[in-house]
Amino acid sequence: MAKLNRPPVIYSPTTIQDLLKIYHLNPDALIYAGGTGLLSGAEGDILHIRGSVINIAGVEELKKINRTDRYLELGASVPVSKVIDLGKSIVPEALYIALKQMGPPQIRNMATIGGNICRQANTMDIFPILHLHDCQVELRRFREYRSPRRFLKGSGSKWIPVSRLIDNDGKIIMESGEILTRIRIPNENWTFESYRKIDGPGSPLIFTALARLDKHILTDIRLSYSTVREKLIRNRDLEAEMIGRRVPFSGRDLTLLEGKLEAYFKGTGESSFTTARASALTIQFLEKISEPVDEGRV
Amino acid sequence: MIETKRLKEKLAGKIRFPEDISTKRTLIGAVVRSPIDHGEIRNIKIPEIPEDICLITASDIPGANKISVPGGSMPLLARKEVTYRGEAVLLAAGPDRETLDLFLEKIEIDYDPLPEWKYSEEKEETAGPARRIIKGDPVEALEQSAFKVESAFSTPLQRHLATPLLSVHVKTEGQKFTISSSTQWPTNVIQNCSAVTGVSRANFSIKLNPLGTPLDSKIWMPSLVAAQAALLAQKSRKPVSLSYSAEETLLCSPMRIPVRFHCEAGLDESGKLQALLMDFQIDTGSHAMLTSEILDRICIGTAGVYQCRNIKVTGLAYRSNKPPLGAFSGMGLSQAFFAVESLTDMLIARFIEQQKKDIERLIAEAVAAGDDNKLKSARTRTTTDPAIWRSRNFLIKGNTYLSGGKLMKSPPLDTVLEKLVSSSDFTRKHAAFSNALSKREKNGGSSFARKGIGLATAYMGSNFLRRERGLFSATVIGRLDKEGRLNLTTSSVPDNYALLKLWRQSAADILGIEESMVDISSDEENQIPLAGPATLSRNITVTTRLVSQACEQIKKRRFRDPLPLVVKKTYQNSSSRKWDTEKFAGHPFQELSWGGCVVEIEIDEMTFSPVVRKVWYSIDCGIILNRDSALAEVESETMQALGWCFNEDPERIRYWKLPGIDSLPEIHIDFTESSSRTANALGGIVLNTFPAAFRNALSQAAQSQFTSLPVRPEDIFTALEDR
C-alpha cells in the first residue's frame, strides 16, 4: 500500500529569472517539464511527489528553437515531437532517427530534450549523438553579485561541451540549483550519419557514427557505443587510425579494423555477444560509407 | 444498423466496465497482499478499526475460504501460509481511497520467510496432478529403432496485462447481491460468491461487462475478485467497488504455464515412426486450478499427429511460488505441439542426413565398380523432406488417440499440408536454403543470407476434456414473446459483434423474422446455474449450435403452443464421443480443427535476431463464420505467438515489449472448409503450429537445434559461434 504524504507545493514560474530564484531557494525541488520521468512505477491514482515541484512548462524561453548559420539551438523544454517536426533537413540525421524511436507518439509529445539529457536512465538515448556532434549545453543558476554600491542580482550562465555533463560513471554532474536551459547543435556537414538502437530482447546497445568524406578520403570519423555497463564507449585511437584513409576500405583493412575493435571492446569487459554486435554494426557502417555517394546528399 | 450503433458506442467509449460503476454509498475495496514469495504469517497487528472501514481476515469468512473450479481450488485469503508474492491476506473497504490507505498504512503484518518451493520428486508439498500413459512397448521399440533422437525442450510462461484490469462492483439490497464483472465464466463467479458468503445462489445475479482480450486470464480470477468484494459488501451492507491496479493485475493474473519436456523418438529404416517417449513437467504455480485439464491436454498433444504404435507419455505438475498459473490459447496443446513438432523435425533431419550418406556411398560404390547404370540410379535418388515425411506418417481413419478412442474419419491433414507446401513453395525453399547454407559454411563467406524455413502441423480441440457440467456444458434460452420478439439468453455474451450478428442473423433466418426483432443478452437472472467458461472456442462451436437448435425448436412449436414460448437448449456430452477423465480413456475432443504453418526466417547478423519474413497457414476449422474476423484472429494470434517465441521477456513483470507493427510478417492464410459442416475452433491453431515452425525455421537458418523458447539473440549468437 502506498504511503500517503502531504500534497507537494507547486511553483509555476513563467520566466527563467523566477525559475532560477525558486530553484535556488528550493534546490531539492523536482523540476517538472514533460513528466515522463516522474511516473515510472507510480502505483494508484496519486503520484506521491514529496516536497515541492517546479513546473517549468510555463517558461516560454525554454521552449524556443533558434537557428543560425552555425548552429541549431533548442530550449531545454522543447518536446521531442517538435524537434522531429523540424525535419531531417534541419535536425542531424542521427538525432532525428533517435528521437523518432523514443517511444510512441504520446511519449514523444510529452518528453523534452532537456529532460532526456538530464535523466540519467535515459542518457543512452541521445547523449552519444550530442557528444559526437560536439554539442554544447547552457547551464544557468541564480547568482547574487556583490558590488560596492548595491546588490546586483542576476543569473550565472555557462556553456559547456555536453561531454562534461557526465562523469566517468555516467552520472550527470550539475551543481545545486543549476538548470540546463539550452542545447546548441553545430551545423556541420557530415556525409554519413548512423544511429542504431538495439533494445529488443538481449542486452541493449546503441551505436552512433558520423563520417565525413572528401574525394574518397575519409577526413573525419566518430564512433560511439553505449551499453548497459558503459554509457559511452569511444576509441579515439581507432578513429584517428581511420582518418585520412581512402574509401572503399579493402577487405583486409576491414578485417584488421574489426580485429582491433573487438580487442578494444573485450578490454572494456563487454561480453563477446555485445562485442560481436558492435563490431557487425561498425563494419556495416564502414561498408556503407564505401559505397558511391549520392550527390544530392549532404 | 444495430451493429453500427454498437460500434459507435464502442468507439465513443460508452461501453462501461465494473471499475466505472460508482454511487455515493459505494465503498472502495482494497486487498492487503503478501510482499514475499513464501512464508508464514507470524502476526497481524490491526489498529482500532474506524466506523467507516470494513476489514476482513481469513477467520472472518462466513463460508468456505476458497475459490474452486472443477478439479482445483485456491484460498481466498491466506490464513497461515503465503505461497506467492501478491497473495491476498486481508480485505478492506472504506469510503474513499485516501481514508482507506491511511488505515491500511497502520496495519502491521509480520512474516517468517520460508524457503522457495523447488521441484523435487520426493517433496510431497510441491506435488500436483500426474499422468502416465503407455501404448505398445515404447522402450523396446526405441531400442530397435534405426534412427533415434533425444532432446529436451522448454516453453516459458507468458504474461498478459488483460485490460480491463481486474475489477468488480457488488451491489447489495438486503440479502440480494448484484455483481458486475468482466468474466469468462459467470456461473463460476456466482458459485464462488455464494460459497464464500454462505448465501444461497438464488440471491446472486450477475451483470456481464465486456471482456477485452483476456487470453484466458479471466477464467477464474474474476471469481476471486468478485468473492472478495462480495464478502466486503456482505459485511459492510454497502455496495463495494474493488479494482486491482495494473501492478496487482499483473502480479496475480494467471499466466501461460511453463513446461519442460524430455523427449525421445525412433524411426525404423524406412523412416516410419516406431517409438515416442515424452516426459514433461509443468509448473502450476502455488495452486492447481485448471492444471489437471491442461496436463491431460498436453499428454494427448505430445503424441502428435503421426501414426505410432508405441508411445509413452509421463507428465506431472509441481507447485511453485508463482501465482496459480493458467491456460492461454491452446490450453496446453501449444506447449505440447511445440515439443513434438520440434522433435519431429530433428528426427527428419537425422533421417535425411542418413539418406544423403547412403546416396554418397552408392555413388562411390558405382564409381568404383564403373557401373554407369548404378551410378545413374544412385544420382537420381532423392532424399525426403519435412513435408514429405509428414504426409507419409499422418494419422488416418481407424488410428487411435493416445487415450484409445478411434479416429472416426481421416483428418484432412493431407489437404492442409498440400496447400501449405504449394503456397509457401516449402520443398524447394527448404532444399535451396540448406544448400546455400552448406555452401556458405564450406566457403567461409557470407554471400548467402542466413535463411530458414520451418513447418509444423497440429490440431486444436474445442471445449474441455472433463465433462463436468460446470465446465463442459452451455445453455441457450430462447423466448419468443407475443409481439414476435425473440430474446436469446446465453451464459456469456462475447464482445464480438461479428459473432453476435451471426447469431442474430441465424435466428432471424430460421424464424423468418427481422434481425432487429432478435435480442441477445447474458443470463442476468441466474437462470443458467451451470455452464462452462467462454474459452476454447466454445462460443463459436457450442453456443452457435445451441442458438440454431433453440430457434429450430421454437419454429416447430410457435404455431402449436401459446406465446410467450420458452425453449432451453443445453449442450451435453455426446454419446458417441465419451471421455473418461479417471481412466484417461475415450474420445478426448468433441470437435477438432486441423492446421499447418510454414515460417520463413532470416537471421539479422548484426543484431542476431530472427526476422520472420513470411508466414503461411493452411487451416481446416470447418465453416468460417466471418472471414474478416477469422483473418484478424489469425494475425493477432501470430503476434502473440511471436511474442512468446521471441519478443517477450518472461522475467520482466511490467515493462516487457509486445511485438509491434514493425515485426508484422507477411501472412498468407488458406482456409479449407471441407472436413466439417460446422464451425470449429480457430483460436489456438496458430499457437499450436507457429512456435514449432518458427523454431524449425530458425534451427535451419542457424544450422543448430534450438530447444527453448523464447529464443534470445544471445542464443543465436552462441549457436553461430559454436559452428
Place this chain on the structure above:
Amino acid sequence: MNIICNVNGKEVAVETRPDKKLSAVLRDDLNLKGIRKGCGTGRCGSCLILLDDQLVASCLVPAFAARHKSIVTIEGFSQTKEFSDIVTGFKEAGVHLCSYCAPARVLSTAYMLRKHIMPTEEQINDIISSVQCRCSSFSHLKKGIIQASIHFSRRKDNG
C-alpha cells in the same frame, strides 16, 4: 488545489490534489469514463487524451500540469464529424477492437489525421504504436485508418 481547465469545450474547475493523475481526475471527478485505466506507464495508451491538441497519456500528467489547458477526451471528440469519419472508415475495413482500447484508437487516429490528412505508411504505423493491445489485427487497423483518412479528406474538400 483548484485546477481550472477547459474540458471538451467547457470551462471546469476541480478541487484536487496537485499530484493526482489527470486520468484519475477526469475519470473520478469529471466522470469521463471513456478514459480507461491501463498500465500506468504511458505505454498501453488506454488513457490517451488531447492536451492542448497534443496526444498525451493522461496517466503521466499530474493534475497541476493541466491548469489552464484545453483537454479533449473521447466524450468530446465523439461529438465531432471527424468521429463519424473514423467510425465509417473502421467499419468499412472490418476493424475489430475490444471495447477497452477502442476510444484510444479513435483519438490517436484523429490526432494523426489532423496532422497528416493523407498519412504515409510510416505515419500510420507510428500511430498504431500509440496503443498496445492484443485485440486488434494490425493490417485491419491500417486499412481502417486509410479508409478514415479518405473520409476525412473528402469532408475537408467539401468544406
